[in-house]
Amino acid sequence: MIRVEALRIREFRGIRDLDLxxxxxxxxxxxxxxxxxxxxxxxxxxxLTGHVSRLxxxxxxxxxxxxxxxxxxxxxxPAAAEVAVTVCxxxxxxTAVLTRNVKTAKTFTLEPDVPEIRAAIERVQxxxxxxxxxxxxxxxxxxxxxxxxxxxxxxxxLDRLGDLRSVLRTLQxxxxxxxxxxxxxxxxxxxxxxxxxxxxxxxxSRVTGEINQRRAVLxxxxxxxxxxxxxxxxxxxxxxxxxxxxxxxxxxxxxxALRQALTIPPGLSGAVFRLLSALAELDADPTILTAxxxxxxxxxxxxxxxxxxxxxxxxxxASEDDLRRHLSDKLERSEGAARLERILRTEAQxxxxxxKQFRSLIEMVVPLAKSYGPGDSSAQLRxxxxxLVEFEGQFTSIEGARGQGARLRSDPVAxxxxxxxxxxxxxxxxxxxxxxxxTAEATSFLIVAEERRRSVRLAREVEAKKGAVHAAxxxxxxxxxxxxxxxxxxxxxxxxxxxxxxxxxxxxxxxSEFKAQLEPSAGKLDLRVDFxxxxxxxxxxxxxxxHQDGMGLCLYLAxxxxxxxxxxxxxxxxxxxxxxxxxxxxxxxNLLRDRFPGVQFVITTHDPxxxxxxxxxxxxxxxxxxxxxxxxxxxxxxxxxxxEVWDAIATDLEKDDVPAAxxxxxxxxxxxxxxxxxxxxxxxxxxxEGNYDFGDLLSAVMGAHSKWFGVAAKAANSWNDSQAKQxxxxxxxxxxxxxxxxxxxxxxxxxxxxxxxxxxxxxxDFEPVVDAWRQFLNLFSCSNVDxxxxxxxxxxxxxxxALRCRCGKYNLNLRxx
Amino acid sequence: MPSINEEVVSAFLQQVAVEDxxxxxxxAELATAFAAAKLPKADDLLQLLTRLTGEALx
Numbered sequence: 001m002i003r004v005e006a007l008r009i010r011e012f013r014g015i016r017d018l019d020l021x022x023x024x025x026x027x028x029x030x031x032x033x034x035x036x037x038x039x040x041x042x043x044x045x046x047x048l049t050g051h052v053s054r055l056x057x058x059x060x061x062x063x064x065x066x067x068x069x070x071x072x073x074x075x076x077x078p079a080a081a082e083v084a085v086t087v088c089x090x091x092x093x094x095t096a097v098l099t100r101n102v103k104t105a106k107t108f109t110l111e112p113d114v115p116e117i118r119a120a121i122e123r124v125q126x127x128x129x130x131x132x133x134x135x136x137x138x139x140x141x142x143x144x145x146x147x148x149x150x151x152x153x154x155x156x157x158l159d160r161l162g163d164l165r166s167v168l169r170t171l172q173x174x175x176x177x178x179x180x181x182x183x184x185x186x187x188x189x190x191x192x193x194x195x196x197x198x199x200x201x202x203x204x205s206r207v208t209g210e211i212n213q214r215r216a217v218l219x220x221x222x223x224x225x226x227x228x229x230x231x232x233x234x235x236x237x238x239x240x241x242x243x244x245x246x247x248x249x250x251x252x253x254x255x256x257a258l259r260q261a262l263t264i265p266p267g268l269s270g271a272v273f274r275l276l277s278a279l280a281e282l283d284a285d286p287t288i289l290t291a292x293x294x295x296x297x298x299x300x301x302x303x304x305x306x307x308x309x310x311x312x313x314x315x316x317x318a319s320e321d322d323l324r325r326h327l328s329d330k331l332e333r334s335e336g337a338a339r340l341e342r343i344l345r346t347e348a349q350x351x352x353x354x355x356k357q358f359r360s361l362i363e364m365v366v367p368l369a370k371s372y373g374p375g376d377s378s379a380q381l382r383x384x385x386x387x388l389v390e391f392e393g394q395f396t397s398i399e400g401a402r403g404q405g406a407r408l409r410s411d412p413v414a415x416x417x418x419x420x421x422x423x424x425x426x427x428x429x430x431x432x433x434x435x436x437x438x439t440a441e442a443t444s445f446l447i448v449a450e451e452r453r454r455s456v457r458l459a460r461e462v463e464a465k466k467g468a469v470h471a472a473x474x475x476x477x478x479x480x481x482x483x484x485x486x487x488x489x490x491x492x493x494x495x496x497x498x499x500x501x502x503x504x505x506x507x508x509x510x511x512s513e514f515k516a517q518l519e520p521s522a523g524k525l526d527l528r529v530d531f532x533x534x535x536x537x538x539x540x541x542x543x544x545x546x547h548q549d550g551m552g553l554c555l556y557l558a559x560x561x562x563x564x565x566x567x568x569x570x571x572x573x574x575x576x577x578x579x580x581x582x583x584x585x586x587x588x589x590n591l592l593r594d595r596f597p598g599v600q601f602v603i604t605t606h607d608p609x610x611x612x613x614x615x616x617x618x619x620x621x622x623x624x625x626x627x628x629x630x631x632x633x634x635x636x637x638x639x640x641x642x643x644e645v646w647d648a649i650a651t652d653l654e655k656d657d658v659p660a661a662x663x664x665x666x667x668x669x670x671x672x673x674x675x676x677x678x679x680x681x682x683x684x685x686x687x688x689e690g691n692y693d694f695g696d697l698l699s700a701v702m703g704a705h706s707k708w709f710g711v712a713a714k715a716a717n718s719w720n721d722s723q724a725k726q727x728x729x730x731x732x733x734x735x736x737x738x739x740x741x742x743x744x745x746x747x748x749x750x751x752x753x754x755x756x757x758x759x760x761x762x763x764x765d766f767e768p769v770v771d772a773w774r775q776f777l778n779l780f781s782c783s784n785v786d787x788x789x790x791x792x793x794x795x796x797x798x799x800x801x802a803l804r805c806r807c808g809k810y811n812l813n814l815r816x817x
Numbered sequence: 818m819p820s821i822n823e824e825v826v827s828a829f830l831q832q833v834a835v836e837d838x839x840x841x842x843x844x845a846e847l848a849t850a851f852a853a854a855k856l857p858k859a860d861d862l863l864q865l866l867t868r869l870t871g872e873a874l875x
Contacts, residue, residue, distance in 0.1 A: 160822040163856050170859035175866070468870040469863070475838050476847075476866075483829040491821060563821070 001569045002120045003600045005086040005095060007043065011071040012081045012102070013052075015039040016636040024088050026592075026601040026620045030611035031628030036637030037604040040626075041574045044602065045131040047083040047098055048124045050105045053131070069102040072633065078102035090569045090598075092116045123567070129155050129560070131572040137552040140559075141527070141539045149525035155556075156491070156563050161484050168477045175466070175473035177349070182459070182466040184353055188360040189459040193452040195257060196250045196445075202228075211449060214442035228457050233450035236443055245451055246371070247444040251430050254364045259423050261361055262415055268358075271350035272408050278343045279405055282398075288337040298330045341398060348395035351412065355392045358413060359385050369422065372429040377422040384416055485520070491562060492518045492525070498558035499551075502595065506550050506587040527555075546579040550588065553577060557596070572602045577610070585610050589617040593806075616675040618789040618806040649770055653763050661766060665773060666694070672790075673697035676780050679792035680704035680803075702739070705779070708793070708803050709735070711814045718816035728812065731779075738779050741772035782810045826851055843869055 003024035009015045014036045020027070029037045042052045046069070055063045070081035081102040088095045096117045100108040110118055124130060143151055153162060190202055197210045208226040215222055220235045282288055298312070309316055310323055317323040362385045370378040391407070391414070394400035407414065416422070436444060496518040504514045515530040528536040529551065531543065539551050553576055560568050577585060592601055601619070605611055611627075614620045628639045645668040652661035674697055677684055682700030684692055709732060716724035782789050782805035789806035793814075804811040830851070834844035846865055850857045 156821060158821060160856065161825055164822075164826070167856060167859050167862070171862045171866075174859060174863055178863075465867070465870055469866045472839060472843065472866050472870060473863070475836055476833065476862075479832050479836060479839075480829050483832055484825050487821060487825045487828065 001090055001123055001564070001567045002048075002087045002117070003090055003569055004044070004602070005088050007040070007047075007086075008084040009039070009043045010080065010082045011074045011077075012046070012069065012083055013039040013042045013071065014631060014633075014636055015043065016071055016073075016634075018637065018639070020626055022600070022602070022624065024600055025624050026599075026603070026614075027624045027626075028611050028614050028620045029602070029604045029626045029628065030608060031606065031637075031639070032630070033606045034631055035606075035628035036631040036639070037606070037628055038574065039637065040602075041131060041133075041572055041604055043083045044085065044572055045128070046102075046105070047085040047100050047108070048121065048130070049128050050100060050108070050125070051128065053128065053133075053136075065102060065105055069105070071636070079104075087117060087121070089114070089117045089120045124570075127564070129556075130570055131574070132556065133574040133576065137556050137573075137576050138548060139552075140555045141548050141552045145526045148527060149520065152525055152559065155559055158488070161488070165477075165480060165484060168473075168480050172470075172473040172477045175470040179463070179466040179470040180353070181356070182463040184356060185360075186456065186459040186463045188357060189452065189455040192254075192360075192364060193449070193456050195253050196247070196448055196452055198249075198253070211446065214445045214449075217438055217442035218446075228453060228460065230453075231450060232453055233446040236446050236450075238447060245444060245447045247441070247448045248430060248433055248436055249441075250445070250448050251368050251372075252427060254361075255368065255423055255427050255430065258361045258365050259420075261358060262413070262419065268351065268354035268412060271347050271354060272412055275344065275347035275351055275401065276405070276408055278340055278347060279402060279408075281340060282344070282402070283405075288340065294330070298327055344398050344401060348398075348401045351408070352392040352395040355388045355413075359388050362388075365423075365426070368430070369426055372426060372433070373422060374425045374429075377418075377426065380416045380418065380422065384414075384419075387414060488520050492520055495555070495558045495562050498561060499555050502554035502557055502591055503551060505591050505595075506554065506584050507547070508587065509583070511547075544579075546577075546581055546584065549577050549579045550584060553588070566598065568596070568599055570600050570602075572604075574604050575606060576603075578605075578607070586613050586617060589614050589619040593617060593619045612671055612675065616679075616790055618787070646770070646774055653767065653770075656763055658763055658766050661770070665770060669773060669777075670694055670697070672777060672780075673701050676701045676790060677704070679780075679790055680708065681793055681800075701780075705735070708800075708812070708814065711800070712803060712812035715813050715816045719813070721813075724813060731812075735779050738772075738775045742776040744772065781805070782807060784809045 004022045005024050006022060007018075007020045009018045011017075018040075020029075020040070029040050031037055038054070042054060046052050046065075052065055052069060055065050055068055066078055067075060070076075070078050074080045079101050082099060083101075084097055084099040086095060086097050092114075094114045094116055096114050097111045098108050098117075098121060099111070108121070110121070129136075140148060140151055140155075152158075194200060194202055197207060199206045199210060204225050204227055208223055211226045211232050212222045215235075218236065223230055223232075226232060312327075317326070362381055366378050366381050366385070369381055373381075391404065391412070394404050404412075435441075496516050499518070500514060500516045503516070504512055507514060511530075511532070513530065513533060515536070517526070517528045517536055519526045519528075527539055529539045529543070531537050531541070540548055543551070553573075560571065577588060580588065592599075603614065603620075611625065615622050615625065622645075626639050628637045630638045632638070645664065649661045649664050652658070652664060673694070674692065676682065677692075677697050677700045680701060682697070682704035684696050684700045709728065713725070713728050713732075716728055780791050782791070784805075784807050787805055787807035787809060791803055791805050791810055793800050794802040794804055800814045802811055802814055830844045830848050833839045833847060834841045843866075846869060847862075850861065850865060854861075
């Protein structure tokens, strides 16, 4: 993807006018809280994505990018708020300037408009997680398993996996519903055939017996076996080829079937009872429905609780426990609502199915009513059937079912009041028809039987197709679940391994055996970590806040590596490790430097110690920093650009500002000697307040340096390594000269001199002092400009192995033969 | 590099193609549906399966 070469910010957030040169390298913005560092993070995020997380999402309330993105003095002029980023596309090496202003935040200009860079920017826009704060990172660790799964899946862009799973589940549900309906059609058609044949089971022997009995009357060849594939009426003369087939006995049975269904609606009464009970439960507590609607919101709010301040209502609660209990109660209530919803849907489907069965009975009687029924009885029956269709349609949603409560309680079937009379008159009219002759009865019997056989055959064909669709949908869903679950398991195993490796590297001193388990299960993602070999626990069970910070960052890095692979080239880490202690931060710097050499990290911190560690470990070059001192509303951050200390001193001296140059030199020496004492194991008398004296540090560094030169010389002799002997001799000579020069000028940086004698200390007097110290400090740095690293001891298994720099150009063996 | 979503969809279609009850025709039609819409609608997939299983029966 991309790296950032330079950043220009105008009238954006707390910044009025700021230019930073990053040169595609890792960069640190450091300074006290409230000095404007976050403005840089916001500007990078805005330029690259068109968004500012701080102004969006939960807890942002009435904030908006348009109104609150510009500097407060330009809040009515969003076009003035502009960020320009010079980006380099990592693969092609091409660069362009991306410019975006708040007024037209959704679009950006690219100059020159290089396709590779535009494509890279569009990919970055899909990954807002490239800019993360501690609060966002720690949520991967502290989240409930269900929420963690959501967070991680959102980060990895896995939400589409869930969306597709949901689509395929819906497909399966609809196919199942269609199939159920087709099965019901088969049952209905079979019932009609069995009613006509006057049998209670559709067995081949029974069917064959009834059919052959009539075929024998008509002297037709008997059927060997009457199955649903056998034409029952083959050879029968059809007296009414286009009319309604009528068989008196069968017609009376159809009318009677409808009459009986009215008195005992079979599956309907049970389903209606259960549905009404569920609706009553819902109506008794309207908050259940609201809870269902708010469920998602509460789940997200609970995951973001980090104290007594509620991220949803933006109010302070008595305690974090009170707030958590309140939100958990809400969630529990919505879980009940979700369970109730499932019951409602199941029972509503049953009611709809029962209505369908009713309609099939009505449809059998309608043609009879048209021929033999009283007045407009067939029209009344048709209207009733249409009403049932509409009634069925109400049960596709909970709101629809709720609206039918009154009808469900009183008379769900809602037959016309005149129905008993219609059916009585219809039966009487059919009864009054003279009995058919034996041959006519046999003929009509076979013709009706054939019609109903065809209906059964057709219904079975449809059912077979719907069944096949349902089976295919089921297989698709299960194949998808198995494929997605395997992919997720593999992914999580890889993330778990990488996460563990990173964490062990940061905590090699006390948790070198650390293990982690990342286990997906039923939409959740459980994270358990080893605690000093005593068992696997949730990460926030026993580990300190600092360790949790470290875990959050390690998990984030593992996830990003998995997601982007070699495309992980840029990340903004906004004050992410505030709780990690000093020694582990140094290891963290090493991890970022060694494991992610291709990634440009832009890191903000309020902690000067960590900022110095980033530079001393070589994670960021000394030139790749911006130090923010303070901030004012009118001018924005007061900051010190990344300037080599020697250049800054030279600038001071050019202005004849010797006191400033001296103060800068002393600060630089104190900081550098402190790092060097650590790097070389220099011995300094312990001070509880950690405020070490300049003189103590200098002695410690010089003593250790001398000692390790002695060890290196002895080792070179033991191996008879002439080249090493030569290098050591040269280094010793340089050291001798530098130490003499430094000793001659060391008085000049005494604090007392600074405070009392500067009026008479000229630029010419001070320049040799600077040169002497520069020469002295060069003894401890690599001469390779790309390395710039300070030398340090390499220790293995408690033994000092070498004195070297990061790139290895400076490398003295300390182990003797 | 392909996203995890793309990898899963690709593996899913490969598995569909070798399933006895589904097969390469279903896989090919699904691939077309996924190419047309990254997240097809359930109704469209239902129509697709109905058409394909209907054709198989004929």
